[in-house]
Each structure stands twice: as structure tokens, then as C-alpha cells.
Amino acid sequence: MAKKKNDDINFAPRGRGTEKDGAVQKGVDLPKPTKKKHKSLGLTEDNLKAMYEQMYLQRRFEERAMQQYQKGKFGGFLHLYIGQEAVSTGTVFALNDDDDIITAYRDHGWGLCRGITANEGMAELFGKKTGCSKGKGGSMHFAKTENHFWGGYGIVGGHIPIGGGLAFANKYNQNGRISATFFGDGAVDQGALHETFNIANLWGLPAIFAVENNGYSMGTAARRHTVTEIVDRAKAYGMKSKVVNGMDVFSVYEAMKEVSEEVRENSEPYFLEIRTYRYRGHSMSDPQKYRTKEELDEYQKIDPIERLKTYLKDNKIMKDEEIQEIEDKVEQEVLDAVEFADNSDFPDESELYDDMFAEEEPYFHN
């Protein structure tokens, strides 16, 4: 048998989809958004206003955070959620307030949506003692457990079984709560996901697992890092699944409402592939050479915040002035948060050893 030439040996990923010459490459193909209006989804006008305020808050919080990062006000990683706000907002409005949410390191939007104040969030970014995690966690580790937001986690896929465990405890205690675990498309390749899906269905865990497929696992396009469609991961484990348009808050809300009711009722896991798009790089140091400006423009044309704003205006729910009022209020809230964070104290050095153990006077090896 003739030896193949070296040039014929190729480990470039042969994932799903094909390159189309000349066409704008899209990170994800969005399914059609729901056609339902807010009333038939069970959303009031006040709900919509609150949703708009929340999404705008997430957006402006991060834009200001980015500025502060660039000014050198804080260090570490900063993974921005900009573009994905409909996913957190639609979910949090659909779930019960005591359902348990856990996510990966792109967590600011989730935290804000679950009641971390702009002050607490910004202070955490700055590493201040007034932060939601007392300056111990930083950008990737926002948490507010009293509101059933269990935090952001920085090891890709590491929190997926933990989300299953939150559901396990809910089932054990028969408290009627479910868990919802969010992760990026990079995490679907981790063994932790596969082990968790298998166990979750074996044990009938009341858990939603949702990938926020924003098209890129850091700099690797989804079509280059995974074979088959991501949603099909569910098939191997006999789980129900659905693809959702994550650029439309109504579509996320509708899917989460239906799925959460089903999961709660039947105590079984469900996998959602929520397709969305992140406008910024993976983190602040990302030159984004893996995608085109045109691709980004395509998604910004269907921006989830603009989309909701248009709906509010077209349906005469809010006038321009009222929208402006909300935006001004949020703008001030975020500016105040920057000032609050800047003026807050760093944790005392004596706090270095705090929060390691449950007991008052723990042992530290020395």
C-alpha cells in the first residue's frame, strides 16, 4: 500500500456545516423567533418594561465595566455577555424565583438578573469588599445564593454536574424547585456534560441544561469543535431537547416557561440549545481574528435589546420618552455603581483567611 503524502494527512476539524465561498459565515443559525405577542405569552406590559430595564442594565453595566477595565481599574479576566442578554432575562422571568440557576464564567448578566445590584457587581469586578462575593471571586465568580443564583464557575463544564446536584437536592427534598444550568458551546465537548446527562436521566433529575451557543468556543467556531448539531447531544441520553432563538427574549421566555413546567411536573431533565451571539471577544485580550466584521454586523442588526425596544414602540406600550427615562435611570445606576466600586475599600488583609472553612477558628497549615 502506498504511503499517503504528508499533505494528505489533515487534522483540521471536520465538524458540521460547510464553508460557503463568498457568503457571510454565521456562528449559529437562528431558528425562527416565536410569533406570539406578549399577552399570549402571559406577559404584562409591566413585565416588558422590567425586561427592557434588565436587559439594558446588563448591556450598560458591561459596557461601563469594559471602560473601567481598559482604564486599569481592575485586573483579571473579563468575559462580556453583550449580545446574549435575552437568554438570562427570558429565563429569569420564566422560572420561579426559587428555582436554582448556575452558570459558567460569563456570568455578569445572570447575576444582575438574579438580584445582584449594579453596585455589588461592579464592586466585585473591582475586587472590593462590598462586592457580591466580597472581592474573593471577581468577574467569573458572581454569586447570590439567597436568590438561588449559585454562581459563575470558571472551569469549562465543571459546574454542569453541580447543576445536576442542585436538582438532586430539590428532588430529594421534594420542594418543587428545579435547577437550570447554563454553559457555553465549548462545554458540550467536556466529559462532565456527558456523565451528567446520563445520570440526570437515569435518576430523573428535575434539571434544565442549556447551552448558550454563541457560535464560538473561545476562538474556535462551533462547526470546528463539535461533530453533529449540539442539540443532538440530548438524543444519546434519551433527553428531550429543543433549539431556541436566543436573540429574542420572547422566544427564550416561551421555551423556558414550557420546559420548566414540564421538567417540574415530570421530574426529568431537558436539554436546550439556545442560539445566540456574543458581540465582544471571548475575553478582553481577544483580537477576534476568527470571525468577520460582517458576521458581527449581521447579528447586531437583530440585537435583542433593540428588538424589544421596537416591540414596545410598535405596540404602543412605551413612548420614546418613557424608554429614554428607563435608559437614563439605568445609565445613572451604572455610573453610580462605578463610583461606588471605586470608592469602596479593598478587603482587609485580615480577610485573606476568611470563608475557607465553615467553623469560626479553622486550622491553617503553616
Add this chain to the structure above:
Amino acid sequence: MAELQFREAIREAIDEEMAREEKVFIMGEEVAEYNGAYKVTEGLLDKYGYKRVIDTPISELGFSGIGVGAAMNGLRPIVEFMTFNFAVLAADQIINHASKAGYMTGGQITMPIVFRGANASAGQLGATHSVAFDSMYAHFPGLKVIYTSEPDDAKGLLKSAIRDDNPVLFMESEQMYGMKGEVSEEEDYIIPIGKGKVKREGSDVTVVAHGKMYHVAKQAAAQLEKDGVDVEIIDPRTVKPLDLPLIVESIKKTNRCVVVDEAHPFAGFAAEIGFLIQREAFDYLDAPVQRVTLPDVNAPFAKNLLDAWLPSPKNVIDAVNQVTYRN
């Protein structure tokens, strides 16, 4: 006192704590219907049912993470590993999550979870089934590590571990499950985590040894006694928090020390104890501290090589002779 096998002592601890607290449950491979790979959990399924005695697939990473999430959300899981050699697959959950989630969230999360199972070697099982992991886990802040040598210690300390609000690794030995020992019949018998024990009083040399190595040290001490050397054996029982004062106190009396450890030598338990002794008891030492550990070599399969690999009473005697200048 009642004479119990090691596995029975562990089972009693689990049983008593499950009876005492509804939030305690146990999961792991073969713990329920099979009655435990080493029969530690025998009878627990019949007593507590499928809600609290749970068979898992062979998915160490997955079920450990589910344990971590359940602990965060109010339960008190006991996660059994068939051996800690398999728990390497779950190390992300133990090292990255269980030990850190509380700290990273500024104390918003508590993690009352016990990871337990067999540790270290158990005969001719080859290199991947023979590693002692206690010092490795003790390296990481936020974890408590227990590796006991006798059924009585196991019962009292496992009960403490299950009641502890922090992640605790509780290590056992396949080769000791059938070993019998006197176990206190005191009601609700608790041994505090972090307290070592003088297992044999002596005046000539201190031997520090825990887990399976305690028994190697004990055999060496019996032999040395015939030669007129009076060995004191300290069993720390808990690797971390370490009962250093107990060790130092003994050295102040004997002025000599040998540490016996079933892990490899580099940066292990023996290395750490050696450092601590020079810092805390330098002026009391009449000889450099010696250690008996595994060599820096993987576990072999061949019986003769395995015997050469594993610390033996002979190795301990040689080390004692060295610190007492008897050779």
C-alpha cells in the same frame, strides 16, 4: 468494647449518621444492590431504601459533581469511591469545586460532603491501582484528609467527618477492610478531626505512621523491642489538620524520629513532617529525621518487585537503626 471488622466500623458510622440525620445519603458504584464492592454498605439499601443509598454509573466526575451540588443545596452526601485511584477522574470536583466554591463566593456556600473509599495499594494490582493520595489532597487548602489505621479510629472519625460542614476526604484500605479491632461501644462515639493518638508508648525513638503504614511500624516496633529499642508510635489519624503538637511532644522525649508513609517521597507527607520537625524541634533532635516511603517508582506487578517497592518492617527497622546510630 466490641470487636469489629474495619468495614463494620465504617458501616456503623454511616448507619448511625444516616439514622440521625435525614439529609445524609450515600452514593457510589455498587453501594446499593451489590451491597458495596467491599461490603462496607451491606444492608444499608434494605434499611434506608433507594432514596438514600444510591448506585451510580461508573462516572466519578459526574456523580462527584452531583454530590457537590447536592451539598451546596443543603444535603450531606457521602460519596464512595471504589478506590481513590479512580477518584482521579473526579479530581476537578474535589480540587476545583468542593474546596473552593465557598471561598470564591465570599462564604455564601457551605460544602458538607464526605468523599470516602480505599486508598493506596492493595497487593498486585499494578501501577494505576496502587497510589496513596492522602498527601496530595492535603496539599489543597479547604480540604480535610483522614486516613485511619484501626476500626475504632475509623468509626469515631467518620462520624465526625459526616457532621463536618466542610469537604472531608476519608480514606480506607482494601487490605484492612477485614481487619478486626476493638471499637468503643460508647453511644454516639465521636473522635474529633485533627487529633492524633499515641498508639504505642516508648522512649527511644518516635515513629510517625498512619493508615496501613501504622501496622508496618507496629511490626517493626515489636521486633525492635526484642533488640532493646523502645519505639513510640504516633498515628496522626488525620493528615490535615495535622496534630503537630503531639508529634513534637513525643520527639522532645525521644529526640529521634522516623516517618513512615505509603506515598512517594517527593513533597509527600513524610517530607512535610520532616520539615515541621526541624522547625519545631530542631534543638531536641539527636539525629536527622529519616523517612520510609515508596520509592519514586510506579507500583510493579511482579510479587518480588512489589515486596521491594512497598515499605516493610525491615525498612522501618533500618531507619530506626540509622537514627539511633545502631548500625
